[in-house]
Every structure is written in C-alpha cells, then in structure tokens.
Amino acid sequence: MRPPLVPRLLVLALLAACGVSQPKLAHLPEDAVVLAFGDSLTAGTGTTREHAYPEQLSALIGRKVINAGVDGETTAEGRERLPRALVLLCLGGNDMLRRMDRAAMRENLAAMIRDIRDHGAEVVLLAVPEPRLLRLQPEPAYETLTQDFGIPLEGEAMTQVLGDRRLKSDEIHPNAEGYRRIAEAVAQLLRRAGAI
Numbered sequence: 729m730r731p732p733l734v735p736r737l738l739v740l741a742l743l744a745a746c747g748v749s750q751p752k753l754a755h756l757p758e759d760a761v762v763l764a765f766g767d768s769l770t771a772g773t774g775t776t777r778e779h780a781y782p783e784q785l786s787a788l789i790g791r792k793v794i795n796a797g798v799d800g801e802t803t804a805e806g807r808e809r810l811p812r813a814l815v816l817l818c819l820g821g822n823d824m825l826r827r828m829d830r831a832a833m834r835e836n837l838a839a840m841i842r843d844i845r846d847h848g849a850e851v852v853l854l855a856v857p858e859p860r861l862l863r864l865q866p867e868p869a870y871e872t873l874t875q876d877f878g879i880p881l882e883g884e885a886m887t888q889v890l891g892d893r894r895l896k897s898d899e900i901h902p903n904a905e906g907y908r909r910i911a912e913a914v915a916q917l918l919r920r921a922g923a924i
Contacts, residue, residue: 750880750881750917750920750921751878751879751880751921752880752921752922753850753852753880753918753921753922753923754850754922754923755922755923755924756789756791756918756923756924758790758791760791760792761791761792761793761794762782762785762786762789762791762792762793762794763793763794763796764781764782764785764793764794764795764796764797764817764818765796765797765806765817765818765819766796766797766798766801766806766817766818766819767797767798767799767800767801767802767806767818767819767821767822768797768798768799768800768801768821768822768900768901769781769797769818769821769856769886769901769902770782770795770796770797770817770818771795771797771798771799772795772797772907773799773897773900773901774896774897774898774900774901774902774903774906774907775897775901775902775903775904775907776904777795779903779904779907779908780795780797780907781902781907781908781910781911781914782794782795782797782911783795783911784907784908784910784911784912785911785914785915787911788911788912788915789915789918789924790924791924797818800822801819801822802819802822802823802826802828802836803819803820803823803832803833803836803837803840804832804836806819806836806840807836807839807840807843817840817844817851817853818854818856818886819836819837819840819856820833820837820856820867820869820870821856821857821900823836824856824858824859824867825859825900830867830869833869834869834872834873837869837870837873838873838876838877841853841873841877841879845877850879850923851877851879852879852880852881852882852914852917852918852921853870853873853874853879853880853881853882854881854882854883854885854886854910854914855867855870855871855881855882855883855884855886855887856870856886857886857887857890857891863891864887864890864891865887866883866884866887870883871883880917880921881917882913882914882917884913885909885910885912885913885914886910888909889902889906889907889909889910890902890906892906895909
C-alpha cells in the first residue's frame, strides 16, 4: 500500500556521519508530515511498532511521522520503491551485513537523494554504522554523501545505540529504549536545523 502523498513532506534519509555542522532546513509547519523511509531499523524490528523511532519521533516533534520501514530492504530495493513512496530513509545496514559493494550502496543512496529532491522534499541523513569486530563505526559513505549534497545528518545516535547491548533487542536491532534515543537525537537535529 502506498503512503499518501502529502504537502510539505520532509524526507528524513536517516543515514549519516559525525562532526559536520548541520545545514539548515525549512521550518516544518504544525500540519507537516515526515515520512520515515528505511529498513528494519525504521520499521522497529525488536520492539512493538509504537516504540519504533518514527512513532517516538512524532511525539517528540509534534508532527505526524509515517513509518515506511521494510524489514530486510537493501538500498537497491529502496531505490526501486522510492518513486512510489515518498520518504523517511534509513538504509545501508543490510548492504553492509551482506557484504555488498559499498560503491553501489553509495550510488543507490545518492540516486535516492536526487529522486527525493526531484520530488521537492528535503533530506536528512542518519548514519548506519559499519559492523566491525571490536566496535561499530559510521560508514564513511554517509559523510561523503552529506558533503556532496549539502544535507544535514545525524551520525552518532545509531552507532551509540547499536554499540550498547542494553539498548538492543537482538544482535542487530534496538529495543524500545534504543529507538527512543534515536528518536530524541533526530528531534534534536530537526530543532538545530530549524525544522521545528
């Protein structure tokens, strides 16, 4: 089922990197709709749907947030779905877990950013960490993309949550508290960027 097309849709492509000053966003009016587009990290796998970060973000920012997360989706699959479902985006983790080509992942994400912008929406990236044996680190592709496109990013929340066993429901997914922390970080980013 397609999410409804809505005016003033903010596309949050939640996938990014750390330490970069945040570009500004247009202020989101009270009736704005944010579409969260992504994989199981967006869908809320590991907790109930109402505890996924999009639902928690909605409560924190006072705007409707539509959860368009699909478990197991890769960037290539998301790219195919993007034109049919305007977006809140969190993709890349499954590409890395499956050891898919990082250049292809980066190009898929870049194409989605271009498509999102072509639809007149703004983009915010949130970095998905690169799995490592000793510790998680943000995948450098997200920082490159935010620099290339001049878009805001939240690069630490996902890495911090997925790096803390107390905030996870399994080896890959956050629990309700982890999703709450991701939602809080995104809400802070939106406030700093002037969206709310």
